[in-house]
Amino acid sequence: MEKLQNDPTAAPQGLTGKASAALGRRVFLRYLGATAAAGVALSACKNEIAEPLATGSARAGDAIDLGDIGSKDVNVLNYAYALEQLEAAFYTQVLLTPYAGINGYERAILADIRDHEIAHRELFKAALGSAAIPGLTPNFSSINFSSRASVLGTARVFEAIGVSAYNGAGKYITTPDYLVLAGKIVSVEARHTAIISELVSPQTTSFSGDDIVAAASGLGEARTPEEVLTLVRPYVQEILNGKNGRRA
Amino acid sequence: MNLQNILNEIEKVDADVYERLDHVSRRHVFHNFLKKALTGVAPVAFGAILNKAYAQSSTVADVLNFALTLEYLEAEFYNKGLASGGLITGMEGWNTFQQIAKHENAHVALLKSALGGAAIAKPNFDFTAKGAYPDVFSNYKTFMTLAQAFEDTGVRAYKGQAANLISAPDVLTVALQIHSVEAMHAAKVRYLGGSRGWIMGAMGAPAAVYAGEDVRVQGGVDVVNLTGLGTDQVTGAFDEPLTKAQVLAIATPFLA
Structure with missing residues (x-):
């Protein structure tokens, strides 16, 4: 497992940026509700085996429990935050160690997607504040970053998982603003799926292929949190746990 | 089965939906409806029942x-x-x-x-x-x-x-x-x-289709300021x- 370098796009913020972000976070947290945030922070601490760092990274082997994902909006946000962390780390690595034969167009596409995932990750982190789960440590040992097929094949899998995760978790969200926010993100993940598919299998139906969209109903995939976590667990060094929702 | 779920949801909106079904048990309706839906035949009778069953303002x-x-x-x-x-x-x-x-x-x-x-x-x-x-x-x-x-x-x-x-x-x-x-x-x-x-800024035609796609504030947070990313990238990240x-x-x- 190669050590991931620091994210090159996470530039230090000027005072304006910091102040603005802090203000925004306060507004966002008002929606979130202080009670819910405090509750999750406590349960997050309790569920970690190793000593948690408030805003730092988790350690490999730590158990990170996302809880009952359907029971609180904040749990859904942390679930989304975990997935966005994984995607952002993946594309960051792709751009740091580009595969053999990458062309300028592909590089531009992948850089856009990386930036989208970073934007998603940072927004969830800001929204969650002290309720956020720690930074995850990716495990990309199964991916050959020098191989175009390995990288783009993995990208398509990650994007499709992301779409199915948001589709499956939308119904757990009780706050309209969060539901719309998730909607704003999932359609961009779906756009990524289509374009990555085009890079993998040009000029075919793969962009919304029968493997990811049911041909008879025209419905995209929806997965439960437990199904999604089973799929992503191999790519994270921490042990990512969580249960499906219990919202009636 | 998604269609069945939809019916369950309509039942939540109108709890009496099944009571309004004349001479038809719930199980029977589902069975026939799903069978028809799966074979691609429009369930006309079921539609008529639904039409009666829940308010048009639903x-x-x-x-x-x-x-x-x-x-x-x-x-x-x-x-x-x-x-x-x-x-x-x-x-x-x-x-x-x-x-x-x-x-x-x-x-x-x-x-x-x-x-x-x-x-x-x-x-x-x-x-x-x-x-x-x-x-x-x-x-x-x-x-x-x-x-x-x-x-x-x-x-x-x-x-x-x-x-x-x-x-x-x-x-x-x-x-x-x-x-x-x-x-x-x-x-x-x-x-x-x-x-x-993806849609970067609010560019595209007709203009009304893309109006408002150029926002950079999400959930009260200016994501450009938050991340230092470019405006095109941030607006492209959210539909x-x-x-x-x-x-x-x-x-x-x-x-x-």
């Missing part, structure tokens, strides 16, 4: 009919495009638009089945928009422009209705599943036209919703 039915209107428009647009000789040439165009048409026609069938007798009839469409796009089915570029506009509008339209389905979780899931497929279509059509798959009124304003010129 929020869920309104959302589904609104979605059906857009799906009718998209399905007919692609069906006509595919039937227009010489319009779509080359394997990539065929693969793309046949796949998209397959999904849009499936969405029409799904929504009609779910709504049954409450489903609105297909409107008549004028894809020239009263002459604004006179060569829509003879000029591939015009066809592509409208395809992109319809797909990007569809994505924004479903997104704008999500909050109206928050009390009907399984209908919401189906809507999200359609929504994500519209976004895949949109990205591919944009790609075919030489654009990025914005449209209200029903905005969508109808976009769609109305295409109604005959």
Whole structure:
């Protein structure tokens, strides 16, 4: 497992940026509700085996429990935050160690997607504040970053998982603003799926292929949190746990 | 089974739905309905029951009919495009638009089945928009422009209705599943036209389709300031919703 370098796009913020972000976070947290945030922070601490760092990274082997994902909006946000962390780390690595034969167009596409995932990750982190789960440590040992097929094949899998995760978790969200926010993100993940598919299998139906969209109903995939976590667990060094929702 | 879920949701909106079914047990209705739905036959009798069973002002039915209107428009647009000789040439165009048409026609069938007798009839469409796009089915570029506009509008339209389905979780899931497929279509059509798959800023035609796509504040947070990323990247990272009124304003010129 190669050590991931620091994210090159996470530039230090000027005072304006910091102040603005802090203000925004306060507004966002008002929606979130202080009670819910405090509750999750406590349960997050309790569920970690190793000593948690408030805003730092988790350690490999730590158990990170996302809880009952359907029971609180904040749990859904942390679930989304975990997935966005994984995607952002993946594309960051792709751009740091580009595969053999990458062309300028592909590089531009992948850089856009990386930036989208970073934007998603940072927004969830800001929204969650002290309720956020720690930074995850990716495990990309199964991916050959020098191989175009390995990288783009993995990208398509990650994007499709992301779409199915948001589709499956939308119904757990009780706050309209969060539901719309998730909607704003999932359609961009779906756009990524289509374009990555085009890079993998040009000029075919793969962009919304029968493997990811049911041909008879025209419905995209929806997965439960437990199904999604089973799929992503191999790519994270921490042990990512969580249960499906219990919202009636 | 998604259709069954939709019915369960309608039951939540109207708890008496099954009591209004004359001479038909719940199990029996489901059985026949699903059998017909699975074999692609429109469940006419069931639709009539539904129509009686829940109020026409039902929020869920309104959302589904609104979605059906857009799906009718998209399905007919692609069906006509595919039937227009010489319009779509080359394997990539065929693969793309046949796949998209397959999904849009499936969405029409799904929504009609779910709504049954409450489903609105297909409107008549004028894809020239009263002459604004006179060569829509003879000029591939015009066809592509409208395809992109319809797909990007569809994505924004479903997104704008999500909050109206928050009390009907399984209908919401189906809507999200359609929504994500519209976004895949949109990205591919944009790609075919030489654009990025995602919407950066508020660029695009017709302008009303892209109005408000350039926001950089999400949930009260200015994401450009938060991340230091470029404005194009940040606006591309989030698709914005449209209200029903905005969508109808976009769609109305295409109604005959």
